[in-house]
Amino acid sequence: MTEDFTEEEKRGFYKAIYSRRDVRSHFTSRPIEDGILSKILNAAHHAPSVGFSQPWNFILIKDQDTKKKIKESFEEEKNRSSQLVEEPKKSKYLSFKLEGILESPVNLCVTYDPTKFGPFVIGRSSIPEAGLYSVCCAIQNLWLSARTEGVGLGWVSILSNDTLKETLDLPEHVIPVAYLCLGYVDEFAEKPDLETKGWLPRLELKDVVYFEKWNDKENKNWEKIQNMIKDNLDYA
Numbered sequence: 001m002t003e004d005f006t007e008e009e010k011r012g013f014y015k016a017i018y019s020r021r022d023v024r025s026h027f028t029s030r031p032i033e034d035g036i037l038s039k040i041l042n043a044a045h046h047a048p049s050v051g052f053s054q055p056w057n058f059i060l061i062k063d064q065d066t067k068k069k070i071k072e073s074f075e076e077e078k079n080r081s082s083q084l085v086e087e088p089k090k091s092k093y094l095s096f097k098l099e100g101i102l103e104s105p106v107n108l109c110v111t112y113d114p115t116k117f118g119p120f121v122i123g124r125s126s127i128p129e130a131g132l133y134s135v136c137c138a139i140q141n142l143w144l145s146a147r148t149e150g151v152g153l154g155w156v157s158i159l160s161n162d163t164l165k166e167t168l169d170l171p172e173h174v175i176p177v178a179y180l181c182l183g184y185v186d187e188f189a190e191k192p193d194l195e196t197k198g199w200l201p202r203l204e205l206k207d208v209v210y211f212e213k214w215n216d217k218e219n220k221n222w223e224k225i226q227n228m229i230k231d232n233l234d235y236a
């Protein structure tokens with residue numbers, strides 16, 4: 001397990017990262033084979049977690065009635081959140097396709113259980129959110145594994161957690177972290193939909209990297225990398 005990645009393996013790894021997309025449309029009717037779904041879930045289960053607490057659970061959903069309830073919650077929350085934004089952005093927001101709950105063959109709720117392995121978890125006493133961060137690591141593993149297997153995944157966060165908890169019978173202490181829609185797709189777009197539609201651009205790497213202190217973008221001790229990250233490094 002200590003051996004280096006070959007050049008081809010490295011290319012595969014970065015290909016998964018750069019070609020991963022949040023997918024809300026383009027789902028096909030092809031079911032996800034159980035073998036593939038198991039692989040994807042196992043990739044998620046091998047994520048890092050604070051104190052090795054593995055605080056996640058994965059609820060697989062294909063029941064149409066459940067999906068319909070979740071979709072109703074999405075519609076309600078989308079309308080509610082649209083009140084927070086002024087025209088013309090409001091109409092633009094409302095026109096976006098932001099979920100594929102009914103079209104995707106499998107929905108998956110990823111949850112966080114802060115009580116797993118008792119109250120003391122190594123590394124979580126000072127930053128309790130580390131438990132939630134661990135679940136997000138699992139979700140990213142899942143997302144990249146799905147892309148590698150040609151399975152599209154869309155994250156739906158325009159939902160009421162109360163509805164999720166009630167619909168999925170979650171215990172009071174369990175937190176729904178992500179509601180995901182999975183299925184084979186006939187296209188992975190080259191760019192994020194929200195970029196293509198002109199909602200927001202991708203920021204440049206050089207504008208998000210600081211040196212030594214907050215907001216220091218020009219530090220002479222880091223000159224070489226400062227120049228390197230001015231170029232587009234995608235697929236480099």
Ligand SMILES: Cc1cc2nc3c(=O)[nH]c(=O)nc-3n(C[C@H](O)[C@H](O)[C@H](O)COP(=O)(O)O)c2cc1C
Nearest residue numbers: 020021022024097098099155156157158192193194
């Ligand atoms: C925590 C989280 C919540 C998200 N919620 C939604 C959502 O409710 N609806 C949606 O269409 N996309 C959602 N997305 C997807 C983002 O819009 C998407 O990741 C972003 O626009 C970049 O596109 P990409 O994932 O294709 O690179 C969510 C992503 C994350 C990480």
